[in-house]
Amino acid sequence: ETNLKVFVTSQGQPAIWRTLLDQYEARNPGIKVSIELGGTTSDMQAQYLNTVLTAKDSSLDVLMLDVIRPAQFAAAGWTSPVASDMSSYLRAYAEANTIDGKVVALPAFADSMFLYYRKDLLDKYGLQPPKTWDELADAAKKVADGEKNPNLQGLSFQGKAIEGAVCTFLVPYWSQGKVVTKDGKLDFDREAATKSLALWKGFADSGVAKKNIAEVATDDTRKEFQAGNVLFAVNWAYAWAMSQDAESAVVGKVGVARLPAVKGGEQATCLGGWEWGVSAFSKHQDEAKKLVEYLSSPEVSKYMAINGSLLPTYGKLYKDADVTKAVPWFADAQAIVETAKPRPVTPRYNEVSEAIRTTVNAVLAGATTPADGAAQIEARLKRIIR
Amino acid sequence: MASVSLRKLEKSYGAFRVVKAIDLEIMDGEFVVLVGPSGCGKSTTLRMIAGLERISGGEIRIGDRVVNDLPPRERDIAMVFQDYALYPHKTVRQNMGFSLKVRGANAADADNKIRDAAEMLGITHLLDRRPGQLSGGQRQRVAMGRAIVRRPQVFLFDEPLSNLDAKLRGQVRTEIKRLHQTIGTTIVYVTHDQVEAMTLADRIVILRGGDIEQIGTPDQVYNHPASVFVGGFVGAPSMNFAKARTTQGYLDFADGNRLPLAGLAGAKLSVADERELIVGIRPEHFMPLRSDVGLNSQVQVVEPLGSDTLVHFAVGGATLTARLPPELRPKAGEAIKLGLDPAKIHLFDPETERALQ
Amino acid sequence: MASVSLRKLEKSYGAFRVVKAIDLEIMDGEFVVLVGPSGCGKSTTLRMIAGLERISGGEIRIGDRVVNDLPPRERDIAMVFQDYALYPHKTVRQNMGFSLKVRGANAADADNKIRDAAEMLGITHLLDRRPGQLSGGQRQRVAMGRAIVRRPQVFLFDEPLSNLDAKLRGQVRTEIKRLHQTIGTTIVYVTHDQVEAMTLADRIVILRGGDIEQIGTPDQVYNHPASVFVGGFVGAPSMNFAKARTTQGYLDFADGNRLPLAGLAGAKLSVADERELIVGIRPEHFMPLRSDVGLNSQVQVVEPLGSDTLVHFAVGGATLTARLPPELRPKAGEAIKLGLDPAKIHLFDPETERALQ
Amino acid sequence: MSTAVASTFDQALSGKPLRAIAAFILIVNGLFPALWILLTSFKTEAELTQKPITWLPHAATLRNYIQAFSDQPLLTFLFNSFMVALLSTALTLLVSVLAAYALARLNLRFRGLIMSVIIAVSTFPLVTLLVPLFETMRALNLLNSWTALVLPYTVLSLPVCTLVLTSFFEGIPRDLENAAMIDGCTRFGALFRVVVPLSAPGVFTAGILAFVNAWDEFLLALSFNSNPGLRTLPVGIQLYQGEFAFPWPVISAALVVGIVPVAILIVIFQERVVSGLTTGGVKG
């Protein structure tokens, strides 16, 4: 009998995973799977996994990882590659999990950044969801002028030095058709970066966003939006369900759309989600790989979409009747998720992230100018990605 | 220098009244000695005068100020604490100099005063030690020194010499007396030593359970004790007491011993009176066989002190002690006849225990 | 019960020798009193016997065990500390019962012992208080009580009664004596009180600066002091000393006073000897005008003690003190003639300061 | 005149107004954040984003508490934290009392060196020791047990407790200990029956330090005890967060539940342990 231990984030709805694992156990006699719950935030899990894996501990077999981590874990030699065909997954996940041609992890569920908007207010002023940031600013002004509600913000996004700020930076950057790395090499465009930073700073300065946007973290955006104080909000998928629950002030008034583009650019968004990896220190490599394949399978993805409201990692599932019946808004989500881009895939992603998020925060706080900020990011990235 | 007056001064700990509304006027420059049994409230009284103990009632005046609510440092007093209360982290010199330093005295001047006091107390060689490195008596002398370097309005001494040997005690006592005579500061002094009380005091105050039992000059207190308590308390060895009856011009003791009433100290007892009495006789007033007035008894215990011999014997159911010359050494069990001067006998009322006039 | 013997016992603090190779054999059941000036090493000696102070040299035996390296609790001693050392967090009862409890005594039994000791010391009503709520004398009695509830092999008492009044001290002294007589425990006792030393001791040990100056029975020590130091130290008021010369059968003082040599105490001085001497006279050996051998002088200070009168006067450049009956009250400045029994005069060699045989 | 002024001033300093002001400052300073958490724990999440902010909850609700207990096994967290903290406090006190006694009373030749080593131990940041400590615990086969936390917490608090106790023991008159030894105690007996009770404020302080150190610690608890049944409160409370969401009201409720036992403990101990101390033991 083989005992496998799966590390799952507490936030990943372990109870539902458990039902799937029971099913797996039933199908594979001789395999017992137990769940080890990690902390709820990505940071806390990394904290724990880093300790355990640096110590080469073999107690965990399968790991649930934030989408930004597979590259780092693979480089550290903490995960074993899995042989798999990635073509049926959403393209971005194939990219995020393939390092140097090797598949190091398989997608568990998807996520991405959306533009949440107040359908009721846009309707009231006869506006469409904006396609560009300029449109968004105009719309915000119009609504603000009309509503005369000092508490109503035009736009809320993440300016605090958290992971979300990396996406904040990347979204307009990408929208200008630029990338951060190409074939593992740095390919940084300082001008686009300056523009991206200036865009956000401009929102703060012009009053579309709050003055204290540098203080805003993901959940602040969600809370304020949910309290009815925000017209447009940049946020992950989790905000949807919460915006529709009993405490929310905006039930039925919320729409989701793709994030706008910079003028002349294309709409882009940031990819989130979680992956399944096999611990390199697992004593049951083959069994673990098999389990991972199962957990990443369309069957499981669909089950989780229906029962756990988790975005599927397979494009086709977004149109699946069972899924759209259970979570109708997924139909709108597909287009968005499909255009999502993974954040730079590099083993030193944490350093990249650190360089970007602190600078975004500093620019929004007014401690640095967008141009200086862009230069700083470039300088630091040059040292990280050679 | 200042007078100290206590008016209806009270102190209670919870329901326990330690000092019971005492009245005491101490004149400017007077040397008052407080005596009384252990626990009678002597230290408490001193501490109230010093301002260390909140008073529960009454009034304290120093000079013409009511000081009830004044903190100790504004009362301008110096005090020797019964438990010394030396500063453990300061040297002897610093301990003694602290009050001067605090009052901003000139350093050289302070040093002189410390040196003088240390010399007087024989602790000059200890000036740089800390209290932890001193013997008990040395600590006490430092505590004493700390008080006398100052020239306060009032000195409060709480058994300042109890840990010193007789010789040193005699010396320091003389010095204190001289100090008092030169600077004339008011002094309130607690002691258990009879010699200190008798030689130093202008007046002695006898406390008993928080009450004043008698106030008087040493002479008054010794020779005219107001009560059995005072008689028994002042003087060492203590005054002897025995019950007796007056009958037909005699004092009759239960065991048949009798003394003629005539000549008894201020005895305003008429021969006809027939009453119970307490008779008080000081040990030093017994004389071996030299008077026709005498008591017959048997020696119980003999204690040779060198300078004297104490002989204990029973009369009228009580054990009496006689202080006899050292060369007399009767044996226990021997019969003894002791004379005494009738004029030296004290008489007390058996009920009130107060002296009969 | 056990003997205690100190052999070449030494104690130094750094370079400072506090106890200098003393030898002392205390017999089983003996009551030895240590006296000596403040700081001479009495407490240190007791503490070494107790095992509280590491000894710097020599040997201590209790019974027939060398206890040099034995911890205090295995020496089976009880001690009263000069500074009391009461446990501030325990009540009086717990303080007294602690040693019994530690040694696993039966609770009821312990309670009886505590009650007995408390009664003897008059602190029964204080049993539930803590040391902080007691007067100085009460604390001292608790410290005493803590020692005597036990029946150890040796009692060590360090000035156990110094904070008590004369009356109480007399009572407790008697109790200690009785205790010693009943249970016969060996006792080493430090005191400054002459009466305690004289009445309690089987032998008195006089320490001086870490050395033993004399060991002897109270009688020996008092009547045959081995040195000027002992003569001056034992007895209160102290023995008087004056320089004199022997000339032609007389003792000549510098101021012309002279005493006939004949009859002088054990005087093996031949009439022909002409030498310097120190003459020692105890205050109580002066008699007013009743002897033909006498000294003429002038009264300097008079101290009436009630039981006696102390008269200070000058002879041969020294100030002498006479203890006279209380009814004598000469005035300062008066001429005075005092007689004395030549047999009571002590003679010392002026160089060695030791008694002449 | 000047003395009169001085004495008025003095009375002001010793009298009731000062005490009232002092109490006010102390309580506001100390309790305000805790109070804020308490108030928050009765608010709804929406109320937190109201402007201007509210102090008292508009519609006080116990929902957060219900949620705190139902979402996570809060009692288990509490119990684990409590046991781990209690055990490590006991162990810390025992070990540091012994060590402190040695440092305070024995004339050790290498006293300075020993002190330095003890202090040095606490100067390494915990993060950097995490992995090797994990390996140590694994080697000792202690992972996922109370012991896995009790031991490191003890080590964590040991230096500060030892030094605090050392400075206290130095202040206890030696004669009290001497008296105990005469009364029949061994040195250990004297230590535990006299020195320790007399240093009650110090021992209490050291105990609180150790307890709180253990009560608060997060990193080791997170890494060494991954078994949910062994989670301690600080780790447990983090579980109320979502990946992004930070539900202040529920977390506040959990925090309140976490602080209350400590508060009760403190109150009990301070009344029992610290009050009994009085002076009057020795002359000096």
Place this chain on the structure above:
Amino acid sequence: MTTTSTFKSEADRSLARRRWLSRWSDPDDTTLAVMLLAPAAILLSVMIVYPVSRLIYTSFLDLSLTSGLPARFAGLANFRQMPDDPVFWQATWNTVLITLITVPGSLFVGFALALLANLPFRMKWPVRLSLLIPWALPLSFAGLIFGWFFHSEYGVVNDVLNRIGLPSVIWFNSPRLAFAAICLAIIWKASSFMAMIILAGLQTIPRSLYEAADVDGAGRVRQFLEITLPLLKPTIVVALIFRTITALQTFDIPYMMTGGGPGTETTTLAMYIHQNTVSFLDLGYGSALAVVMFGLSMLVTALYLRMIRGNEAAS
């Protein structure tokens, strides 16, 4: 004859047993010292010696887990890298500054609190509780709560400012204000530690010494300077040592309040170490930084210990 000899040998045996027992219960000073220090020594070496030596060893390795390369001995390379690392300087400077501000700050505040708490209140426990609660509030939550207090919109600090007619301040937009807020939070949290230790020290000073000083004419200030301070000195030094060490290790409060921002303006050395080891997995460099921090702490400790020893030499 026989009976006496048995008796004797029995006595001997019991004596021997007593001796053996007494060796354990009443050992000489050296043995006793060893016995007393042994538990601490064992615990410390098991729990600390191995980890610390691992740490020091690692600091000489080129060991970055993200590089995918095996560990390699690198000599002092990690240390040589520091001078060129601007974040290192910034973090070190911030750490030193935090130490310099919050150690005296918490000492003063803590001392004041302790003195206040030592006043004779009728009810002691509320005072005691308010002194202890800050200490009992987990560090990371203290950081969160203070971060929240200083929040420009929902923070109670700005609310109070508004109420007294002052404008809101965006605390975390300004490096200086953010730094000030952090220091305030640290002082708040740490002063309760100080106050606790000092209060305990205050309680052991015999009242009689104040009485004596009072009689000697010393006012409250004088008593404080001449009695309280000198007698508290050992306690204060202990508190200072540990406060300084913890200040040098400041992590949670800035981590939770500002995350080191804006930029790296409020990053501390401990945060940087944490970042390098836990986040960047550059174990070599992280360990080297830790060693530097350890050096810094030891330096400070040595200074303090000299203070203590100087004190001892004087007595």
